Amino acid sequence: MSHLSAEWVLPLDGPPIRGGFVRYEGGRIVEVGEGRAERHFDEAVILPGFVNAHAHLEYANYAGFGDGSPFGPWIRTHVDRKNRLRPEDMLAIARLGVVDSLRSGITTVADYSFSGAAATAADDLGLRAIVYLEVFAVDPVDARRQWEEKRAQVRETHRVRIGVSPHAPYTCSLDTYRFCLSLGVPVGTHLAESANETEWLLHGRGPLQGIAPLLVPPTGRRAVATLEPVLGPELLCAHCVDVDGREIALLAERDVPVAHCPRSNALLGCGIAPVALMRDAGVVVGLGTDSPASTPSFDVFEELRAAIFAARARDQRADALGAADALALATVDAARALRLESEVGTLTPGKRADLTVVSLAGSPYHPVEDPAAAVVFGGSPERVLETVVDGRTRYRRQEEEQWREVRSIASAARARMLGSPAA
Numbered sequence: 500m501s502h503l504s505a506e507w508v509l510p511l512d513g514p515p516i517r518g519g520f521v522r523y524e525g526g527r528i529v530e531v532g533e534g535r536a537e538r539h540f541d542e543a544v545i546l547p548g549f550v551n552a553h554a555h556l557e558y559a560n561y562a563g564f565g566d567g568s569p570f571g572p573w574i575r576t577h578v579d580r581k582n583r584l585r586p587e588d589m590l591a592i593a594r595l596g597v598v599d600s601l602r603s604g605i606t607t608v609a610d611y612s613f614s615g616a617a618a619t620a621a622d623d624l625g626l627r628a629i630v631y632l633e634v635f636a637v638d639p640v641d642a643r644r645q646w647e648e649k650r651a652q653v654r655e656t657h658r659v660r661i662g663v664s665p666h667a668p669y670t671c672s673l674d675t676y677r678f679c680l681s682l683g684v685p686v687g688t689h690l691a692e693s694a695n696e697t698e699w700l701l702h703g704r705g706p707l708q709g710i711a712p713l714l715v716p717p718t719g720r721r722a723v724a725t726l727e728p729v730l731g732p733e734l735l736c737a738h739c740v741d742v743d744g745r746e747i748a749l750l751a752e753r754d755v756p757v758a759h760c761p762r763s764n765a766l767l768g769c770g771i772a773p774v775a776l777m778r779d780a781g782v783v784v785g786l787g788t789d790s791p792a793s794t795p796s797f798d799v800f801e802e803l804r805a806a807i808f809a810a811r812a813r814d815q816r817a818d819a820l821g822a823a824d825a826l827a828l829a830t831v832d833a834a835r836a837l838r839l840e841s842e843v844g845t846l847t848p849g850k851r852a853d854l855t856v857v858s859l860a861g862s863p864y865h866p867v868e869d870p871a872a873a874v875v876f877g878g879s880p881e882r883v884l885e886t887v888v889d890g891r892t893r894y895r896r897q898e899e900e901q902w903r904e905v906r907s908i909a910s911a912a913r914a915r916m917l918g919s920p921a922a
């Protein structure tokens with residue numbers, strides 16, 4: 500039995516609790532209420548662990564590769580460097596990704612995985628995950644071969660589910676999507692990420708020609724229309740930036756879950772996804788950090804703020820996205836997007852004991868007026884005191900030192916990618 504309390508508890512299934520506690524046992528939450536526990540966090544907030552709706556743990560230290568390049572050359576740099584890694588390097592980097600996720604208060608991740616190393620790393624270090632093994636295939640026979648090869652390398656556990664990721668409508672045919680959806684496992688893809696994608700699909704031209712051997716023939720349709728025959732609640736779609744009003748209505752009508760990645764979309768010059776319009780239309784949207792291949796970090800707090808900045812700037816309205824809405828995107832809504840809402844996403848008795856504790860000591864948001872705004876605008880990984888998954892503490896701020904070896908092995912793998920003689 501564990502019992503934690505803090506100045507504020509944000510259960511996300513109801514109003515904030517001043518002077519609240521969370522009690523859990525056997526990996527599940529037993530009780531949430533008002534009162535003080537033996538382990539009390541002053542000037543801090545307890546909230547559900549963040550659910551990261553889109554990431555690539557295996558790219559945890561790809562930061563800065565090809566920064567400022569157009570999408571074609573960017574992806575080429577990325578692929579060339581990845582090819583220099585050995586399987587043990589991929590695992591080392593994925594382990595770093597897990598540590599950095601826990602350190603940011605993340606307790607569940609939807610991870611699109613090239614090698615499957617993310618599944619091993621997440622299970623070893625105690626992060627809950629759905630690991631979608633990536634396939635890139637025009638021919639579904641090829642998709643089956645890639646899936647079977649990758650699936651044989653990984654193990655499903657009670658904490659880590661294995662899914663499949665047909666990469667994107669410009670690298671996978673509809674038959675490949677149909678094959679993936681027939682497997683009865685979680686399926687995730689990238690959809691309508693950039694105007695480059697639309698240009699290739701419509702006209703067979705533009706910067707994506709840089710990855711020519713991977714491309715499907717142009718479909719003569721935009722991205723959402725290309726996938727229209729397979730869109731449904733089973734297909735998690737990351738990005739959805741280049742979508743118009745009719746396409747948003749279709750995503751809502753088909754109950755297609757969307758992972759919104761505002762920092763990645765901004766840094767790659769892809770644009771700003773119409774998150775307020777999607778939410779208003781009834782689309783289930785979860786927040787995703789994507790990976791350091793395109794964003795600087797797995798920092799959820801930065802992602803929350805980026806979501807708010809981008810939505811308000813795009814719509815020229817201060818109420819386009821509020822702090823409490825943003826927090827929902829990264830917890831309860833992301834859990835719905837992953838179809839895990841009965842298990843995680845809120846501090847509700849019966850759900851898994853996945854939570855994080857964020858200090859507000861010395862922040863301009865303390866004393867607290869609005870605890871959601873304080874966490875969203877005042878929070879950072881440096882302020883995460885503790886992260887608990889399945890009732891077990893997996894990260895503690897004061898024990899940061901224990902991750903030194905994980906960091907140094909991952910750093911040697913990065914040196915190999917950069918072609919450093921020391922590697």
Ligand SMILES: [Zn+2]
Pocket residue numbers: 553554555611689737789
């Ligand atoms: Zn991605």
